[in-house]
Amino acid sequence: MDETIEPRLPSPATPPAQADTRVRRGSPLAVVLGLLAIGAGAYAVWRVTDLERGLAAASAAGRDDIQTRLQPLLQNDQQVQRELDALRARLADGDSVNRSLREEVLGLGERSRNLEDAIANLADQRLSSRDAIALNEAEYLLLIARQRLELFQDVPGTLAAYRLADGALAAAENPLYASTRQTIAAEIEALNAAHPGDTQSLLAALEAVRSALASWPPRPLEPATAAAADSRFARMFGAFVRVSREGVDAVASRDTTLARSLVTIDLRSAEAAVLARDADAYARALASARANIQVAFDTDSEPVRTGQDQLAKLAATALAPDLPALGTALKELRNLRATRALSQPVAPPPAPDASGAEPAAEPAEQVPAGAGT
Incomplete structure (x- = not known):
């Protein structure tokens, strides 16, 4: 009820007799108004009490919910705090290890410098x-x-x-x-x-020519010589007497075995000259071999031409140039x-031992005979 009851107080100027008369006249209304005022106050007190209870229950429920929600956060906070403590401990251990490692590195650096100085001194003192x-x-x-x-x-x-x-x-x-x-x-x-001649290659080339010599075809006989050899008189007396005014080259041209032997001897002489590094003998032996091949073998055949070319190349090779x-x-x-030996410091003589005998001196560095200019 929104109506406000305002009690009317008796006026101080009213006489007591008049006041009593008004009270008596309005007593039922006053009773009703008082009851209404008491009911309104009771209702207001009930509503206030109910609101307070609701607020208290809501506050308790909110506090329980907040505590329920804060519990994992508190646990996480405690876990994080423990991890932070462990990290701090590890950082402290790492700092201590780093300090110890730095000290060791500094010590190793000093030792390495000392070692380098010692090695440099040893290198300067003696080989x-x-x-x-x-x-x-x-x-x-x-x-x-x-x-x-x-x-x-x-x-x-x-x-x-x-x-x-x-x-x-x-x-x-x-x-x-x-x-x-x-x-x-x-x-x-x-x-x-x-550009000196290689001994092994020269010997191998001469050996190849000498090996191929056995398969070379002989020089064909000229028609006049062939006719004379086929005559009856030549066949009758040729087995007993052979008269010739020609030189050794002509004989070699008709005797293939002799020609091969002569060329082989010339090639052997050339090999000996190669081993002895005798350029003159080497040139003479190759010239003689080429002349005998020209006389006794068929120069139109491919093997003979190859051998001649090989010998010409060998003759052009400088056996012993300047x-x-x-x-x-x-x-x-x-x-x-x-x-270096003169710049080395002379070692002091060793001190004698307790027995008075001088120890044997260390052997000096061996230098081959003829050292120096």
Whole structure:
């Protein structure tokens, strides 16, 4: 009910007698109004109490729902907190490990620098035994190469020795001998530029010609010679007496076996000249072989022409051309070794032991005889 009951208070100016009269007159209305006011107040109190109960129930339900929803969040928060604690522990361990590793790396760097300094000092003080052996081998090979070229004009053997000497110097791993290797390369290039004849290829070519000689057809007889050989007088006395004013070439032209033997001897002489590096004997032997082939064999046949061409090519090959003078690399190597030996500090004499006897001195580095220039 929205109506507001306003009780009328007695006016202070009204006499008591009049007030009592008004109360008496309006007493039923006042009772009704009072009852209505009490009912309205009770209803209002009930509604307020009901609203408060509903609000309390809704608040409790909301709190329960919120707690139900917050429980997984709280658990997740606790799990995340534990993981964060584990990550912090791991980061702390990683920091400690990194510090220890950094200290170890710094220590290793210092040790490596000390080791490099020690190795550099050892390299400056003395050559290693492997380098000494490699230098001895290189000097020996260079000496052999020069002697083979001077004594036998063996260019392939000289080149092989020079290449082995270059490999020995490369194994020494010392930049001091780089100039010597360049000198060796220059001498190898000079030998290759001379275009010497290869002994094995020349011998193989001569052997091929000598092997094919047995199948070459002989030179056909001229008609006059054939008619004289077929006459009755020649057949009667030819078995006992043969008179001729011709030379050996004419005899060889009629005797195929003798011609083959002569050519074989010439080819053998050419092989011996190749082994001896005798250019004059080599040229004479090939010229004689070609002349005998021209006289005794059919030069129109294909095998004979091939053999003649092969012999002409062999005759044009320079057996012993002008070869360069060697020995520069050997002298340079000996000079470097002598300079290196002089620059080495002299070791102090060893102190005598307790018995008073001096210990045996260490053997010095072996240098081949003839070292130095």
